[in-house]
Amino acid sequence: MSEGRVFLLGAGPGDPGLLTLRGLELLRTADVVVYDRLVHRRLLGHCRADCERIAVGKRAGHHPVTQEEISELLVQKARAGRRVVRLKGGDPFIFGRGGEEARRLAEAGIPFEIVPGVSAALAAGACAGIPLTHREVASTLVLVTGHETPGKAGASVDWRALGALKQATLCIYMGVGRFAEIAAELKAGGMAAETPAACVQWASLGEQRTVTGTLDTLGDAMAAAGVEAPAIVILGEVVRYREQLAWSEKRPLLGRRVVVTRNRERAGELAAKLENLGASVLELPMVRIEADVNPEIRQEVFEGIGSYDWLVFSSVNGVRHFFDEFFREFRDIRALGVMRIAAVGEATARAIRDYHLEVEIVPEKAVAEALAEALIATGSLDHAKVLVVTGNLGRDVLVRKLDEARAIVDTFPVYRTEKTDLANDPVAADFRTHGADAILFTSSSGVQSFVEQAAALRLEAGARRPLAGSIGPITSETMRQAGMPVDFEAAEASLDGLIDALVRKLR
Incomplete structure (x- = not known):
């Protein structure tokens, strides 16, 4: 062993x-x-x-x-x-x-x-715009826990001694519940009642909020704001710099709750982009993507891989799963031969370029109809061999239009989209209780799964009702057919386009 x-x-x-x-x-x-x-x-x-x-x-x-x-x-x-x-x-x-x-x-x-x-105090200072040390006002930094009762016999923290420190910053962990007692001991030790003070809750996250005051007033300010753990209390002259340095509050989605419905494997990219703009993200994957390849079709495709004139991808998932299969079969990308490559949209094209391959056709609108038209416009399809990589829910419009243009079309399904079950998901429970400011749909299958799981996602009384956003016209049409509103739609069918539309809508 x-x-x-x-x-x-x-x-x-x-x-x-x-x-x-x-x-x-x-x-x-x-x-x-x-x-x-x-x-x-x-x-x-x-x-x-x-x-x-x-x-x-x-x-x-x-x-x-x-x-x-x-x-x-x-x-x-x-x-x-x-x-x-x-x-x-x-x-x-x-x-x-x-x-x-x-x-x-x-x-x-x-x-x-x-x-x-990165410890919570360091993040609280950085994210709230409070430098924990500053050569002009703070040459000492104290990290201390407020977990035990101040002033009790045998207490391990001498708050009065800390109150006597000069040019110091105190960062108090787990001190919100006992702050009134802590403040009294600090003042008894000599800390001025007007010492600048701040409390940073959920530092570094979209839920982050900062309450400020003085040693005398911060306790009441925290109570009025309903501040609870996890939170860090910062005491000292450095808090004054926050007025000038509070960068995180300027992010356009700060404090907004946004639901991401992508499959879990691909939700991270969208969630990270939203969080960088200050959002608090709830991941509710409506679908999951699984590799699903028919071995007979796989063998036939790879035996004739060099004979195709065009390789066409209709999704990012198709790119990933196709090349997973390709490199199980071949060691060298040159086994693709000299075929030309087309992608349904820029996100799919980027995924292809990750393999250092040139993408010849990317339509302006990321829909199958536009991709078919762009391919037909090349004048190269008459009796050309075309391999379309797809999933189990791929729309047939692309293949049909290529057939009509006299292309010889093979389809290669490489993945399966399945609906998830969120009935017992803790994030779904959070969504039901508190709602959100927006919910983002990036595929028709995600919309369909959301509709089918409506009972498990029904909002409780008082929960925020989210605006619904769509990545593009096909997803929007699916939403309308399901009786859902489309509150905003990406001008460009991409994650960045969807985020831009969200920011404009919530601004």
């Missing part, structure tokens, strides 16, 4: 884009991932399909899995020869109890590695 190893990995403050490259590598190669409650679910999407995922989330007053049980679980999995990633919010060694887990591993003789992450 191979030797097991444990990696204590900091997941960062919430934004999945803040995971380190080392962390990404570890998630992709892990046999087991043991993860915390606040870890972004998209990070788990980097894991292999056969990776065992174990949730051990804790929140204040609710610990379904004790710290001792978590440590023993790591030992057990490593002794079984597994490569284990312990995925922890923030940094494992900053109020993450990573030290306790590392000590237990050391005592058990388990090899381990500590991989740092």
Whole structure:
């Protein structure tokens, strides 16, 4: 049996884009991932399909899995020869109890590695526009937990001593619930009541919000705003710089909840683009894409691959699954021969170019009709051999028009689109309860699945009713046929076009 190893990995403050490259590598190669409650679910999407995922989330007053049980679980999995990633919010060694887990591993003789992450305080300062140190006003930075009751006998934090510090910034973890008591102790130690103060909730995420005040007023301001954990309190003169440096509040989708309905494998690109603009993204994959190739058709296509004049792709999924099959059969891209290549739209063309192949035809409108017209306009189809790569739900209009132009058309289905079941999905429950500002549809199959799952996605009273956006005319027509409104449509049938339309609509 191979030797097991444990990696204590900091997941960062919430934004999945803040995971380190080392962390990404570890998630992709892990046999087991043991993860915390606040870890972004998209990070788990980097894991292999056969990776065992174990949730051990804790929140204040609710610990379904004790710290001792978590440590023993790591030992057990490593002794079984597994490569284990312990995925922890923030940094494992900053109020993450990573030290306790590392000590237990050391005592058990388990090899381990500590991989740092962006801690919540660092993210809170950066994302709220508050420099935690500044040569003019803050040469000391204190990271402190507010978890225990201030002033109690034997307390490990001397708040009065911290209140006496000069030119210091205090970052308080887990301090929202006890802030009134903490503030009283700090003032007793000499901190001025008018000391600038801020609280940053959900730092780095689309839900991020910042409440400001002074040491005296912040407690009431947080209560009025309904601030809860996870949040970081920042005290010190550096808070004054926020007025000038608060960059994240200028993002056009800040605070907006946006539902992405793409299949889970491809939702990440759209979600990341939205999050970069400040949105809080809910991933509700209406469909899933599976490889599905008839072995007889596959053999026939690849035996004659060099005889085709045109290779035509009608979707990004088709590109990915076609080349997965192609490279199982051939080692060299030159086995394609000298065929010309066409793509239904720019996104599909980009996927083809990733294989260093030139795409000759990309119609302005990303629909099958426009692709057929562009191919016919070349005057090259009479008795030309055309291979159309498609999925099980591909529209027949493209093949029909090419047939009418006297082309010899073969179709090669390489993937299957299936509807998902979101009845018990926790994100679907969140959507039902709170709703969203917008829901984005990128395919007709996604629309059809949404309609069929309407009961599981019905909004509760008081939930926000989202505007519905479409990536292009075919998807829009499917929405209208289903009785759904089309509140906005991408001018260009691409993810960027859809996002531009969303921003304009919500502005």
